[in-house]
Amino acid sequence: MLLQIHEPGQTPQPHEEAGVAIGIDLGTTNSVVAVATDGKAEVLRDADGRGLVPSVVAYPDTGEPVVGEAARRTLLDEPDRVVSSIKRLMGRGAKEVQALAGTLPYRIVDEASGGMVHIEVAGRRLSPVAVSADILRALKARAEAALGRSVDRAVVTVPAYFDDAARTATRDAARVAGLEVLRLVNEPTAAALAYGLDREAEGLYAVYDLGGGTFDLSILRLERGIFQVLATGGDAALGGDDFDHAVAEHFLARIGGAAPTAGEVKLTLATARLAKECLTSQEAGEWQVELANRRHPVRLDRPTLEGLIAPFVERTTEICREVMAEAGIEPAEIAGVVLVGGATRVPLVRRAVASAFGREPLADIDPDEVVALGAALQAEALTVGSDTLLLDVTPLSLGIETMGGIVEKVIPRNTPIPVSRGQEFTTYQDGQDGMLFHVVQGERETVDGCRSLARFELQGIPPMTAGAARVLVTFAVDADGLLTVSAEERTTGARQRVEVRPSYGLAEEEMVRMLRESMEHGADDMQRRLLIEARVEARRVLLALAAARSADPELLPADEGAALGEQAVRLEALLSGDDRDAIDGAVEELERRSQSFAQRRMDKAIRLALAGRSIDEVAAETPGPAA
């Protein structure tokens, strides 16, 4: 097609923000930050060469929170001040985490008002968003120290199976940490990106991602720079942490005695993790667990470990089989299996993956770092440009509760995003002037088997008989996987007021307060962003006018051309200044002065078309095969 010669990005656009963008893997157990230059990604390390930042935050009595290795060390002395595995609580309600309560090493605050769960640690009441923001702030600081410049934009990864509430919470945490999220990318997709670019892989690939707290299996097609996700499935509450808990429970059961304190549980978990990691390379070992100020030796060998974790590993391979069957893909068609997440170091996991797919999995990129590397590559692609493109899908079905608690699916899972889809609903009572909607996510047919995302009410429906109103509810999922819902009553055509109350979000005031507290320069940043946007918009208008003038010079009389030129020069001059209102005003004036020129250009095209000599005749001939 002739029109395809206009490649987007070819028209010169100003690089107002030449600042670097980083890639962040915000993990349950560890986080990693990386940066890419010229298609080569690199993990940013500390002075000791460590790339992993433990996702652990310690809250001292006074002063700033401590993140990472140092916080993990505090765990031994002051376990009550330390928060770990916070990712498992992102976008969760208090009732939902009750099941985890025994295993989570901190106190859950019962939230009378509903919404996202909060925790209490060292006398502070914290949301998972605030704790995650502390980790992200540390990663930002590490990047700034390594790069020697300020960093304010990032691609942040999330488990493919993260639902809308957890994604929103992640993006909010980044905002609180002073990072603009360029894109939320699914972890397996990021891993595939790192592999695909590195190995120039083509064909069908499976990404087996067993993180600390989540498991995903994604199947992607790689084809000349396109990364198309075909199917994804997983379990948002299954991960390497479960291995640790199984081992810790085994230790505690062996020792017996009184119930351990919360601090003792944390220490036992740390020992369990150490034992699990040691048994990756050795056959057996002995460790110490301290209970009631007494040290107890504990032994563990690999067969026992494998017996303890086998149920979790089996659940992952079961999900692998389900995802492949649903996508209609045979294991033999898979060209490679990529391992992601520290838990994939466990020998039993590798054996299970090899047997499920009938081939040895790939692990030549460090499974702890591969996701951050992919995120960094995507950050570079978004800020500098790239030939690669990620085409992702919705991991879970989105729907609306209807009569009798049945879920009407509006967007089924594995639908390519961005997507927008509408569904009509009607009233069931005469004169009904409002409708309540309950938005849910999940695969079950009934609402209690799905996860509540939000409730909203459509008001002001004109009085009609039951079933006469036609309310169109539109679900839009953007490329970040974030959902927006809107509703409109179609018989009157008027868009009605919609109030969405997220089921597990943060209260608006809390978010605003966090943003204010965290960014002394928040207001300045906002002003700067608006100024940059005004400049970008002004340059677009100037470029559009220049293009129009060179396309139809004969339609612009000399005096009008001179007036336009004058205004364009005025606008150009304003662009080097900081006066946003003046720029906006000059843009408006330029558009006003060029209005009649634009009208003449339209008129000419219509005249030509009427004469049967349309300007795009060649291009629009017949829709032939793809170019």
Add this chain to the structure above:
Amino acid sequence: MATPFTDTAPGGAHSIRPCWSCRGPAAGDAAFCETCGVIQPPGQEDHFARLGLERRFDLDAGTIDRAYFARQRQVHPDRFARRAPREAAIAESRSVSLNAAYQTLRDPLRRATYLLELAGHPIAGDGKTIADPELLAEVMERREALAEADSPEAVAAVAADARHERVSAEAALGAAFAAGDYPAARRHATRLRYLGRLAEEARRRSAMRAA
């Protein structure tokens, strides 16, 4: 903004609409304004036109994929992360309409259903009932075979048979569309739908067995 002008001349109906950026003429279905090069919102074109494909049933998956990838490469919002927010929003709406076209055309049954709609012969009542007695008998027979399958091998055999029949139903659909025989196309599409459901049920049965 001026009203879009529709050219109804024979040999390719298309329209001219004003480009939102330079406000000059742009082809109604063009992704980019040919004067200023800025991305345009999706127009009213059908799913085939959106992917630049001929309006027909016989399209292989590879052709559809290539057309889709080539267009997503140009209009996906990730390509516009550095541009003005308005351009990024328009890119997103274009990307949304490409995804809708791809989803509709990539699956043979949806493609057939859509073609029948375009041709003014939609499948009545969502195809939830079977009027054709011959097809009804076949569906009941196959369901019975699946219900009576008492071993994984027997379930797999029913599934394999359904898969095989789907291939021939697709071939028959192609022939019906090529001949412009819409009642026949409707019949084959309905059959394809039931064979698909049967295969899905067989898959669930074997998944349950495995669990």
